[in-house]
Amino acid sequence: MLCLVPLLWLLWDTFTGNLSANPLEDITHRTGLAGLRILVATLAVTPLVRISGWSHLMRLRRLIGLFAFFYVTLHLGTYLLFDQFFSLAGIVEDVAKRPYITVGFSGFLVLVPLAVTSTNKMVKRLGGARWKALHSLVYAAAAAGVVHYLWLVKIDTRDPTIYGVIVVVLLASRLWSKRVKRPS
Amino acid sequence: MLIRRAQDIRSSEITEESLYWDRRKFIGASAGAALAALIPVAPSLMRTRQDEKLTPYDSVTSYNNFYEFGVGKDDPKHNAHMLRTRPWTVAVEGAVHKPKVFDIEEILRKYPAEERIYRLRCVEAWSMVIPWMGFPLASLLKEVEPTSKAKYVQFVTLHDPEQMPGQLRTVLPWPYMEGLRLDEAMHPLTILATGLYGKMLPNQNGAPIRLVVPWKYGFKSIKSIVRIRLTDQEPPTSWNQVLAREYGFYANVNPDVSHPRWSQKKERRLGKIRKQDTLPFNGYADQVADLYAGMDLSRYY
Numbered sequence: 169m170l171c172l173v174p175l176l177w178l179l180w181d182t183f184t185g186n187l188s189a190n191p192l193e194d195i196t197h198r199t200g201l202a203g204l205r206i207l208v209a210t211l212a213v214t215p216l217v218r219i220s221g222w223s224h225l226m227r228l229r230r231l232i233g234l235f236a237f238f239y240v241t242l243h244l245g246t247y248l249l250f251d252q253f254f255s256l257a258g259i260v261e262d263v264a265k266r267p268y269i270t271v272g273f274s275g276f277l278v279l280v281p282l283a284v285t286s287t288n289k290m291v292k293r294l295g296g297a298r299w300k301a302l303h304s305l306v307y308a309a310a311a312a313g314v315v316h317y318l319w320l321v322k323i324d325t326r327d328p329t330i331y332g333v334i335v336v337v338l339l340a341s342r343l344w345s346k347r348v349k350r351p352s
Numbered sequence: 353m354l355i356r357r358a359q360d361i362r363s364s365e366i367t368e369e370s371l372y373w374d375r376r377k378f379i380g381a382s383a384g385a386a387l388a389a390l391i392p393v394a395p396s397l398m399r400t401r402q403d404e405k406l407t408p409y410d411s412v413t414s415y416n417n418f419y420e421f422g423v424g425k426d427d428p429k430h431n432a433h434m435l436r437t438r439p440w441t442v443a444v445e446g447a448v449h450k451p452k453v454f455d456i457e458e459i460l461r462k463y464p465a466e467e468r469i470y471r472l473r474c475v476e477a478w479s480m481v482i483p484w485m486g487f488p489l490a491s492l493l494k495e496v497e498p499t500s501k502a503k504y505v506q507f508v509t510l511h512d513p514e515q516m517p518g519q520l521r522t523v524l525p526w527p528y529m530e531g532l533r534l535d536e537a538m539h540p541l542t543i544l545a546t547g548l549y550g551k552m553l554p555n556q557n558g559a560p561i562r563l564v565v566p567w568k569y570g571f572k573s574i575k576s577i578v579r580i581r582l583t584d585q586e587p588p589t590s591w592n593q594v595l596a597r598e599y600g601f602y603a604n605v606n607p608d609v610s611h612p613r614w615s616q617k618k619e620r621r622l623g624k625i626r627k628q629d630t631l632p633f634n635g636y637a638d639q640v641a642d643l644y645a646g647m648d649l650s651r652y653y
Contacts, residue, residue, distance in 0.1 A: 185522075188425055189415035190406075190478055192625065193478070251627070253627075264617070308506065322476070323523060323524065323595065
């Protein structure tokens with residue numbers, strides 16, 4: 169599974185000493201980036217299916233989403249453990265006072281109910297329409313991820329801007345296809 | 353090559369620095385131990401002073417912020433070979449009686465390098481301990497004789513996108529510029545470094561000559577200097593020009609003044625897992641705090 173590549177790569181680099189002189193920062197950055205990339209990939213599934221007609225991809229969408237949650241959780245865990253050592257005061261201060269952490273943490277919180285309701289059982293219990301409405305929150309999470317990235321870079325905003333543009337394009341394609349469908 | 357290797361350094365040249373460290377150890381061991389029994393905070397103060405292991409050479413030379421060679425931490429190591437450090441000149445000019453363009457070889461010959469072990473605290477909240485080879489900036493400035501008008505010193509890095517491919521993108525306005533107040537520049541802790549670990553300065557660390565101001569955030573310690581200009585007004589500095597709210601002219605290490613987006617209370621010493629407390633003026637307060645007597649450090653950050 170493609171989604172395991174970032175993790176295996178990170179583990180490989182960790183154990184072969186290929187990380188930089190600040191390995192904890194590398195782990196934080198790489199899990200965060202993998203989470204954002206895979207989250208963007210889940211948003212790309214539906215438009216891709218629409219264009220290509222590969223409908224079997226739809227079945228993978230929830231799994232890909234869970235991988236995104238997995239990396240975001242690792243990312244948050246690295247921060248809680250190595251940046252804060254689970255110091256509650258430090259975490260509360262960061263979440264309250266550092267906007268990029270506030271927005272990143274909010275993004276994680278948004279993902280939690282989505283991950284919890286990702287089983288077949290939960291889809292049935294909620295019903296398709298309600299499940300879909302709930303899971304459109306994934307756009308909020310992706311936006312939070314992009315803003316979190318944008319606000320933490322020192323000055324070179326090129327990469328977060330690229331992710332921002334991709335998310336906007338994917339969201340626009342969704343809205344546009346809805347409008348096209350409606351009259352028919 | 354005139355940079356002296358460790359075994360060439362006469363003990364008289366390094367006494368000052370080693371005495372400094374020994375004094376710390378001595379105070380830590382004797383007075384500190386005695387005090388520790390009486391004052392509960394003493395052990396924690398001592399701990400921050402004792403743990404000063406040198407950051408390995410590989411880390412010092414592979415983890416760099418030197419945007420002229422790319423914004424990634426490992427970019428400078430991979431791209432800095434494009435920089436030609438010979439021939440190299442440093443123009444010292446402005447409010448001085450004897451402006452002069454120094455050839456780098458003349459500087460190396462005239463101002464023998466001595467070892468200075470300094471902490472380096474980056475504004476990004478990581479830190480290193482580096483054995484620099486260098487000489488006091490004051491020596492060079494005295495040679496050109498600053499006039500009474502000289503109040504500040506401006507430093508400028510080489511601007512040549514062919515040698516510094518990072519300059520092809522306008523991440524920062526090029527050339528990189530930094531500045532100090534004259535009294536900061538003349539302070540004995542302020543050095544021009546030409547080497548580290550007893551070797552010539554690697555390109556990614558700012559060859560052939562760079563500034564090191566250990567009580568300020570790392571971005572003040574400008575690399576690959578080609579011009580030093582004495583002025584009567586506070587000179588423009590690169591990070592301050594693009595993000596004035598985040599990067600001040602002074603940029604003294606200060607755990608009590610947060611960066612607007614992150615805390616400066618703690619730092620990660622490279623090679624360690626737990627973060628440690630950041631000290632005011634990066635632990636050099638007893639030597640430099642009086643430069644800022646009466647100044648509001650939260651305003652002049």
